[in-house]
Amino acid sequence: MYVVTAEEMRELDRQTIERLGIPAIALMENAGRAIAEEIIRFCRYQAGGGGTPAAWNQAGGASEAAGTRELERGDAGAAGRSRNGGAYGPGGRGDAGALGSGGPGVQPPGFSVSGDAALTLEHAGAEHWLVLVGKGNNGGDGLAAARHLREAGIAVTLVYAAAPESLAGEAALQQNAAAAMGLPAAVYGRDRVDFAACSGILDALLGTGSAGAPRGAYAELIAAANGSGKPIVSADIPSGLDADTGRAHEPYIHAAVTVCLAFLKRGLLQYPGAASAGQVVVRSIGIPAALARESGVPASLLTPEVLRTRLQVDVSRRRSPEGHKGTYGHVLVAAGTLSMSGAGLLASRAALRAGCGLVTWALPTMLLPYVIGAAPELMLAAAGGENGAWSAGTAAEVLRLSSGRDVTAVGPGLGRFEGDGEWLRALWEGIEAPLVIDADALNILADSEYGSWASRRHPVILTPHPGEMARLARLSTAEVQRDRIGLALTYAREHGVTLVLKGAHTVIATPEGEAYVNITGHPGMGTGGVGDVLTGIIAGLLAQGLNAVQAAAFGVYLHGLAGERAVRLRHDPAALTAGDIIEAL
Ligand SMILES: NC(=O)C1=CN([C@@H]2O[C@H](COP(=O)(O)OP(=O)(O)OC[C@H]3O[C@@H](n4cnc5c(N)ncnc54)[C@H](O)[C@@H]3O)[C@@H](O)[C@H]2O)[C@@H](O)CC1
Ligand SMILES: Nc1ncnc2c1ncn2[C@@H]1O[C@H](COP(=O)(O)OP(=O)(O)O)[C@@H](O)[C@H]1O
Numbered sequence: 001m002y003v004v005t006a007e008e009m010r011e012l013d014r015q016t017i018e019r020l021g022i023p024a025i026a027l028m029e030n031a032g033r034a035i036a037e038e039i040i041r042f043c044r045y046q047a048g049g050g051g052t053p054a055a056w057n058q059a060g061g062a063s064e065a066a067g068t069r070e071l072e073r074g075d076a077g078a079a080g081r082s083r084n085g086g087a088y089g090p091g092g093r094g095d096a097g098a099l100g101s102g103g104p105g106v107q108p109p110g111f112s113v114s115g116d117a118a119l120t121l122e123h124a125g126a127e128h129w130l131v132l133v134g135k136g137n138n139g140g141d142g143l144a145a146a147r148h149l150r151e152a153g154i155a156v157t158l159v160y161a162a163a164p165e166s167l168a169g170e171a172a173l174q175q176n177a178a179a180a181m182g183l184p185a186a187v188y189g190r191d192r193v194d195f196a197a198c199s200g201i202l203d204a205l206l207g208t209g210s211a212g213a214p215r216g217a218y219a220e221l222i223a224a225a226n227g228s229g230k231p232i233v234s235a236d237i238p239s240g241l242d243a244d245t246g247r248a249h250e251p252y253i254h255a256a257v258t259v260c261l262a263f264l265k266r267g268l269l270q271y272p273g274a275a276s277a278g279q280v281v282v283r284s285i286g287i288p289a290a291l292a293r294e295s296g297v298p299a300s301l302l303t304p305e306v307l308r309t310r311l312q313v314d315v316s317r318r319r320s321p322e323g324h325k326g327t328y329g330h331v332l333v334a335a336g337t338l339s340m341s342g343a344g345l346l347a348s349r350a351a352l353r354a355g356c357g358l359v360t361w362a363l364p365t366m367l368l369p370y371v372i373g374a375a376p377e378l379m380l381a382a383a384g385g386e387n388g389a390w391s392a393g394t395a396a397e398v399l400r401l402s403s404g405r406d407v408t409a410v411g412p413g414l415g416r417f418e419g420d421g422e423w424l425r426a427l428w429e430g431i432e433a434p435l436v437i438d439a440d441a442l443n444i445l446a447d448s449e450y451g452s453w454a455s456r457r458h459p460v461i462l463t464p465h466p467g468e469m470a471r472l473a474r475l476s477t478a479e480v481q482r483d484r485i486g487l488a489l490t491y492a493r494e495h496g497v498t499l500v501l502k503g504a505h506t507v508i509a510t511p512e513g514e515a516y517v518n519i520t521g522h523p524g525m526g527t528g529g530v531g532d533v534l535t536g537i538i539a540g541l542l543a544q545g546l547n548a549v550q551a552a553a554f555g556v557y558l559h560g561l562a563g564e565r566a567v568r569l570r571h572d573p574a575a576l577t578a579g580d581i582i583e584a585l
């Protein structure tokens, strides 16, 4: 599933309208219908007594099978999922259906009327939705949705942020149609709006054309909608959100559901925006996915489908019946010090659990006797150093050990030491295999002008958390978090590395200028050592022959899934420890 910026979305809109000749009003009609269907599904789900489950959905996407389809996330779980029912649980057929259906075995008559199940609601009379209408096309989408809601028997009241006469283009056509249908309308500031009397609110104030903090009537309507306590469904993005970065301007809508149109917007994956969108449903509106591919949209959501088709990963992880430990590669881990030996142990154990054939853990010599037997499957190699710490002189031994190994992972629990810049440079320039760089090795890199080091024939994967990324990019952590996707894309391309920017919704960016955003995992994973486990998993996959991007993306995906699986055995996600994730792999 592609993830776009507002600018990319405008370009795709333009190409659909100008190159393919699909009228803008048709796209808006599709958007309005999709929004109305999702509101009806939400009403149905609420009437069933359920809350809104937190799962990502793509419904009726261009490249997907017809109908609502939950995004596959392996066995990662959200409550209330149903293949046919979609986001909020089983979809009722309402009172629609073929006429004259007889009992079993009875031939239906040659004539039938198929009701529009997705646009019917059994207890529609109990619903009254306020539709907050902005001046642009987002408002137009809301007006089209309002007509469908009304057709379904749901009472709607339009609330214009600006005088209805000020709407232009397709939005003006929608305004005329709504007026001709006699939909009740109020203009904010002129008419009284009773938020307390409604059952839900459609936020169609601001979409991808929004610039800066909501002003005037927009700001007041957003504040009133949030203050009402009623469920809010947002059209495309919650109003007040920056569609690209997820920055939340004050005030911004706190939505229960966001019906994102055509393609997922970057701002819905980046915090704090991601937290304000509620359940996100992506709905196709007739813009072909092929256009996104052809125009080189760089970012995608990391789904099993993307892993399989775009990244060509064998997610079934088939092993040859004739395979042996030599088939699945040998990882060298250079990690751990006296006070942080566990980091090396976690990374090494995780590499084994990721399925590689052999793991050698190189560590400061003094440490070795203490870790013997901690994981009997590991091979240990004394690398030298002093007092359980690494030293510049250990580079030669790490280089020697790396020869004949399929990948070297360096960094977890490494610590800093005199001459560590030259040490890392020797590894960078001398290791003839893929290199995974994490933790303190990233801090060493950040203090080096590594752009001047000899370029490598084999790939490099960097796995920074936001703090490490800040040091690498010479920014503050807040600046890193402001637009993680944008920064990861730029950094990976400029430095020719595969970058794994960790944290909620980890971003994997490639030297070729693509990015994948992961949604497996959970906040319980914010605990010491979890990153070391990821390093081990990625190294273990590389050893098995996956290329850098495949190993980084699949590794991040599996790491999150294992985190989800591990937490099911606990009463509280906060109880999760890094070792649990290894055991859940
Ligand atoms: N071709 C189409 O008709 C399509 C329309 N779409 C919809 O159109 C939206 C984008 O439409 P637009 O480009 O018209 O833009 P918007 O509808 O997002 O908003 C633009 C309007 O809001 C005003 N505005 C911008 N920032 C403001 C602020 N901070 N405070 C107050 N007012 C502000 C502008 O003056 C302008 O009138 C998408 O989000 C989507 O909902 C999409 O569904 C795609 C297809
Ligand atoms: N809120 C979250 N949602 C999903 N994953 C998370 C979240 N918080 C942390 N993680 C994951 O946990 C890991 C933590 O790594 P890191 O900060 O390097 O920890 P450490 O250095 O202790 O090993 C990363 O893979 C990160 O993506």
Ligand SMILES: [K+]
Pocket: 138, 203, 204, 205, 206, 207, 234, 235, 236, 237, 238, 239
């Ligand atoms: K909106």
